[in-house]
Amino acid sequence: MIGLRHLETLDAIREAGSLVEAAERLHVTQSALSHQLRDLEDRLGVSLLNRRTRPVRFTVAGERLLALADQVLPLMRQGLRDIRSLATGQSGRLHLAIECHACFQWLMPALDRFREQWPQVELDLSAAFAFAPQPALLRGDLDMVISSDPVEHDALLWLPLFSYELVLAVARDSVLAARDFIDAQSLADQTLITYPVERERLDIFTAFLDHAGVEPAQIRRTELTPMMIQLVAAGRGVAALPNWAISEYLQHDLICSVPLGKQGVWRTLHAGIRREEAEVPFLQEFIQTAKQESLRGLQGIRAAS
Amino acid sequence: MIGLRHLETLDAIREAGSLVEAAERLHVTQSALSHQLRDLEDRLGVSLLNRRTRPVRFTVAGERLLALADQVLPLMRQGLRDIRSLATGQSGRLHLAIECHACFQWLMPALDRFREQWPQVELDLSAAFAFAPQPALLRGDLDMVISSDPVEHDALLWLPLFSYELVLAVARDSVLAARDFIDAQSLADQTLITYPVERERLDIFTAFLDHAGVEPAQIRRTELTPMMIQLVAAGRGVAALPNWAISEYLQHDLICSVPLGKQGVWRTLHAGIRREEAEVPFLQEFIQTAKQESLRGLQGIRAAS
DNA sequence: TCTTTAAGATGAGATTTTCTCATGATAGGT
């Protein structure tokens, strides 16, 4: 019935004072404006402006439409600017989920640095312990998933961040502390301290114990890595943790770490995003930042070992 | 680039939850919406919504456009309503100009009644003593002119309101008071009291004295009809006024009135409007109201005579 | 797991809208 084109035309006519001049500004012919205006007037059933004066004079109805233009056009322009900003990846949303508890340790500094560099990006972090992150990523609830168990999918892209070794944290005075590596059997009489998530999500089971059909003597759960360390240090149990997650404690000689099995258990953390967003600048940037941050952690480990 | 159609489509999709349902509501095919959406996404360079979920999920960019729709669409709808109201003549503007001083007398009650009946119409009154009202009417500054000197014009419509007699108001004890009528010569030794406007706008000259080539001995000017009456009653001069303008004073025997010339000087008041607005309801209504109001004045005269 | 079903995507062609070109009409300035 009445479109933005009409509002823009009326606005231009007001600024220009005549159809001819307005047509030039809008890069169309005077004829186009004349037709357009006449069609609009016919459909609305009102005269919008008196073309016989110089500059042209708007009727009451014309003034009303100009007021409408003054309200609507700036809103549209701002909306379009925002969309462009989103499209070019200058602003946007990064809803992030992590599947591993320990990741907070290297993630937090990375997030801080990212926030500084991309203040326009709405950042949100959730722990994906209680739900499956892949479907959420696919449907757009999430924009990135940090996981060591990437599930391949056509619409997803999994980018490796870094590899790490899952090691067993043991008390310094434990009999296990002296071993070059630990076999599964050795855990049969130990208390294992884990994060409180399903067993299927714990690498110590899926990548080590289940293979050998071994079950620890007891399982204790806690959410907090520092508390885990305290329990281990006190000889109340052992915990399987990423090497970078405990490097700090190793340096302070609070605990010892021993590889799991002769080859050790190695895992790789991946960042998963939707393939369609592969080119979004701030996503690429974030992954770079995350890699750098994890590198610092690894350097710490080298220094410690 | 981005039109109202798109905003309406997105809004409908949000309400409906799917393209198919939204297409039904908008009375187009699902295909149309699919094409429309894809074109928009291509042009903007962003995905707007994820069609694979039920209901569909909007991306950040999509949400931004929906927010825009929520701002813009209500404004457009209200604007359209206002225009319709203007188009059907339920609201509008009546900028009125009168060319005769005395007209205020019958116009004021008419305006009061009109204001009650058409509160939506913006009413404005100006006295057209210092400018030419016809051009202002043509160019849209005015919407109606009350004049006893209608100038015919293709784009204008002059509707007669009522006829009146221009009479000479004289003191009761004046020698002129006894006359059946007054000839031009009789004014040669009189003081004539007029409104302070150009001589060409005074009927007493153009329609009576100029004919006979007579000039009054003296001319006095005043803006206010009651003051004119007081001066006349005090024998300080005579004044040419419409019969209805002085009926009240005649009834109270403050002054006398005498016809100008044997046939009297008769004039007809007209309401002039733009021909294109001939059908505007509140203009027709106003003219009706004005006629009725003037009729009351004439009844007063009959009662007085 | 295999159907079934409903939704969305796509290409071609029809329809509608909007524009340009060429020309006519008109008002204001000289």
Next chain:
DNA sequence: ACCTATCATGAGAAAATCTCATCTTAAAGA
């Protein structure tokens, strides 16, 4: 009274938008 600049108009071209028919795919049911 004649220019000159402005707006109007009709016909046809160009562009945008829609429909129809058909395909692909995801999710629900057997």
